[in-house]
Amino acid sequence: MDLDILLQILVSGLLMGLIFALIAVGLTLIWGVMDILNFAHGEFLMLAMFFSFWMFSLWAIDPLWSLPVTVALLFAIGVGTYYFIIKKVLNAPGLTALLATFGLSILIKNLAQFFWTPDFRQVQGAILGDKTLSIFNLNVSLPELIAACGSALITYVVYYLIFRTKTGRAIRAAALDRDTALLMGINIDRIYALTFGLGGACVGVAGALLMNFYYVFPSVGGLFTILAFVTVALGGFGNITGAFYAGILIGVVETAGGVFISPVFKYTIVFAMYLVIISIRPKGLFGW
């Protein structure tokens, strides 16, 4: 019996953790390549969820089928954000980029609230719906399972893109040394735009998959932004593999904390864990 509960916690935590991981991968990519804290990351996620929601409620397109459209939209938003905002503050001193992304996050959140009201909304009657799988004594909700598998798959795709393709090598070069990369003939501008687009696409996937079982409202992004920041720092900045494992760890700790201590304190426990780990490993679990 006790073993069953433990296993259930592990599995539920793992599923949520894989989604956290994908969101964090999008953030760590931008951070690692451009050294920019994107405060609007959670708001991008919120937009993805709303797109998914509206395509379902207006045109009855299931979140699963509209996923490619959501991802394309978010990629475009990412690229647009780079060209219209980030590019202009890239060479500014210190914290200006932070100011810009924070302004953007306030703007997006409140525009969403203006047009779509602060109501909580949920997709009802999607293909994945409220189905639950029971394997042995484990209960796994189907939408969460699909979301987790999809997130893991996309995380691997991003990893492959960065570490196994020529474009990926260019992105890594730009992250290492922007000026040298420029001298090698890499179009830094395009690489940065692509990176921001990819960051957007990651939350696009995560948002569309989350919409199958999570609710959306204009300020849903806040918690996800903070969790993503902590995940990224825990894994080591710019470290995709690190963000992946840190995401899983946070998912499991969150779930376990919710069960064993109190649901009220589940994020408190996550943040406390972060502080403990970071004081032992000052550059994250996988930092060097």
Added chain:
Amino acid sequence: METSALALLKKPWVLITLLVLLFLPFSTSNIHFHHVLIMFMLFATLSQAWNVIGGFAGQVSFGHATFFGIGAYAALVLLKRFDLSPWVGMLIGGGVAVIVAVLIGYPVFRLKGHYFAISTFAVAEIAERLFANWDFVEGAIGLPAPVLPEGLVNFMWYKTKMPYFYIAFILFVAVLLLAYKINRSRLGFYLRAIKQSHEAAEGLGIDTSKYKVIAMMISAFLTAICGSFYAQYILFIDPPSVLSLDISIKIVLITVLGGAGTVIGPILGAAILIPLSEYSRILLGGTGKGVDLIVFGALILIISVYQPQGVVGFFRKIGK
């Protein structure tokens, strides 16, 4: 170099500006205007306090709401539970904030750059959640001030905002002078050295951890004092209003907008951002649709994209 803080007051334009500010509330009896002036001075002071660690030393903290909240809660909780004067509560709050700053500071200051920033986030989130679930301070319900006779002893006035204005003004000038003094003192030079190159500063024999903790203690103390003032001014506090990330971010935004690491920066930033946010809330907030925040977000975005050097940079450009 002149190191006396009072030297600042000898500069005619500083003196004139302060005198104008002091007599500004007499120009009208409009209560909104008085409120905006008080909030301007409060947030300029908060940002000045943040600037000591975030601007001079370059250690960006997203957790200053923790110190603000400690100050706010110290004043009201001690008044409510033990009938202690808010003035005593203010000092105790400041003391507790200093202790917390040291406790957090030593482990966290080993971290560099973003790792430090994210850790301050985590600390602030933990603090907010703890206060929201702590019954002694009324948890998430919030803590209203007890109704007591108005006056200086109880630090509360109901009919007029003028006493609050004077207290805020004294706080504002005192912290301005202190920041000016720190900026020109040995400590200020050490902090700037740490900001520019941590390694080089250590190489020159500066005990970086020690000076960062000192800067954090000063910053935390002043932030807590502002928190107590805020609690006595609004006379109601709850975790979202004094401990939330929004407060921390607002302080950072003001400083960065004005120009981090300069003494005038926080004042310029507050002079722009506070009237903007307060008046857009007063004028547009009534719709309940967040129009004020749409305007606010858009303006921050526009300023940062078109004026990336901060407002100080803009004035310097004009000066040249």
